[in-house]
Structure formats: C-alpha cells, structure tokens
Amino acid sequence: MCGRPPPETSVCPVHNAPCEDDNQLCLLKSNRIKPLVDLLVDEETYVQIVAVEALSTLIIDTSKSLKRAIGELDQQGVLDEVIALFTDIHPGILQERAIWMIERILRVEGHSHIYSLDQSLLRALVEAFKHGNANAKKHAQDALTNLKQLSGIRGKASSQARSRR
16 A cells, blocks of 8 residues: 555546545546437426426536536537427426537537538527527527527528518
C-alpha cells in the first residue's frame, strides 16, 4: 500500500465527478437511461413527459459538461429517440419539454451540423416556432438559430408578406 497512489474513482461523463451510491442517483451509473428511452414510445403522454423530464436532468448547461453529456446520451441512443418523439407530437407540454432538450442538444456544434440536414426535425421546429406556446416558440427559435436556419424562415415569411401586398 505504501508508495501506491490511491485508487482512482471513475468520473461520470455526465456529471464530471464520481457518482457515489450513497449521495446521489445517477441515471447513467444505475443503467436507467434505456428504460427511460423505452418510455418515450409509451401511449400515455404523461408517461412520455416524465421520461423526457428525467432524461433532461442529464443535460447540464455548462459548455464542457454539456458536450460530454450530449455525447454520452448520443451513445445511449437518446438523441435520436427524443428527436423522433418531437417530430411526431403536437403543441403542448410534451412538445415544450422535448424541444427544451433538443435546443440543448443543438448547442453542441457537431450535433447541430448533423441534425441541420434532418428535414422532419426542421419542419417540426418551424411548426413549434409558429404554433407552440411562448416557451416552445423561444426554444424553437434558439434551436433554429443553432442550426443556422432561422434567417431562412424569417426571409420566407417576409417575402410572403411582401407578395400579399
């Protein structure tokens, strides 16, 4: 034991700290992400909302942690499932919760580039921007800005308004 460094505890890629059993619940360490992803296709909207809210706790807003957390969620298959859910829902609480996650995902440069080509996501973001509640509209605007698509939407709206005159 003498002369050996203390054993290193593994650092959670989401929390950037060791996740210990006695002081916090880590969805990644406890293998709870996959069951939550499975709930995204549940028939009950309330169950889907709870699953999205639980998964969203893994997204931390600091830039270094956000990139690492999004990368881990991508490896777990969360990103594609949340985006698939978002593209199939109508305005409401579920849309607002899902778009919050998507806006955070699109803050990460590599992911914003990948998803900028997803036409169904772009259509769903535009619909949320046009028809969602105030929070959904704000998140859609931020997501579209991250995708560098917002100027195109405003340009189309402006040219349509001019052509009506």
